[in-house]
Amino acid sequence: MVQFYRERDSLLHRLDPRVKIIGTTLGIAAIMLYNDPVVLIPLFFVFLLIGAFLGKISIREQMTLLKPLLPIVIITIAVWPLIYKPRLMGVLFGVSFSMRLLTFALLTFLLLATTSQADLILGFVKLGMPHEYGLTISISLRYIPTLYRLAGTIMDAQKSRGWEVEKGNFITRARKMTAVLIPLLVSSLKTAHELSIALESRSFGASPRRTFIREIRMTKGDYVALALTIGLFLLALYARYGLGLGHISIYPR
């Protein structure tokens, strides 16, 4: 199975999951502040370098995980200049939306690559989320790669019966997708059902209070990292609203 988590010894791996969850959330909020590629492009590379140096996830690995987004990026960059004038500005906005998408995916991926499933649940729960939700989120995240592969297999099976998505207009294409969506839904529901039986048979939810085998505690380093992240985010807020940097108006006044 394809997995996001890469077991390594790095600063990001050792960081408390709560700090990483907050950091990822703030990072995503920060990129939503800006729409100027002049800010967004360097920001993307900064996160890439953070992943490589602080998380020991090579740039190549990070790129491999972003690769599936390439078609969306290309479409975004191609479509904006068609619907927006002047065209050059359209290209600019296409680039800026793509960068946001890529950075969003990159941040999520870095969180998943440097935090084990158990730590991730623990982090969410300790941040105040009910543990059923914590488990739901982390299981869903874990199943994304599996689902991705399953969709690939189903598409292969249908292609072997002469199925082609590429043909036809939008409506025929959408209808053709049912050939993939229905088997995908059935298989996922089956997995979900099996999972619920597995959880129940291990008495999940039997007691309102729950014991965690592992405990996590914030170290001094974690507090420093948290302070640093919040500080950087405040700086980003100030740059955007105090100094008015990094924003281009899309709708001409």
Next chain:
Amino acid sequence: MIRVKNIHFTYNDREVLRGIDFRMGNEIVALVGQNGSGKTTFAKHLNGLLKPTSGSVEVDGLDTREHTVAELSRLVGYVFQNPEHMFFEENVFREVAFGPKNLGLSEDEIEARVRWALKAVNLEGYEERTPYSLSGGEKQRLAIACVLAMKPRYIILDEPTTGLDARNSESVIETIGRLHSEGHGILLITHDMELVLRMAERVMLLKEGRKVFDGPVEEFFSLELGAYGLDRPELLEASERLGAGFVRSVGELMKKLGGEGVDGAVLP
């Protein structure tokens, strides 16, 4: 004729197929090897689902790189391991009709093909049933019918009997035998050595993406199979101990023993 010439294939940096040559006509070839040896990856090259990184695959003269999977589906049928991965229609009839519809055939021709394919797998009378409501063996046979309705010359089956009970797998095996006698070339991917012994005429053995054996079944079972993580079928062990040599079925063993069993009892 399927001709595979020195194909290599790489999945993100990992070379999964490392130079395989292969030819196949109207025979039953078993494709065996340990988990991860590249069997499925190899088979996906034969109908163009994967294109080789280098080398070439030709099916009846068509180079798979120059044709879409849809075009090649008229020549090579691929029955996936899990039949549920293809079912999405409300009934069996429509499910089987899906492939021929994609080929753009006329209503009459589609109907004729569906009836014919369902008959070929012994599922007549199931037209109105929901695919998901069938038993394991019936689902597998329906999956075969779906592919058969494309009238392919060659049929690939990926572990068709895995997870089926004895009776269900028997019905699938029977179907495979029938297709072969009607002139289809069959590539059977399996871990079941009993099945190989019983059905295959030729065996190709893969190990870590390389072909380590390709030849008649009899020769295959004379290999030191343990070295490849495979077991010899009990029937062969028994027959050799009885001095009857290579046999492919209990019936054949009995015949070789002169129709006489223990205490001289005459066996069928």
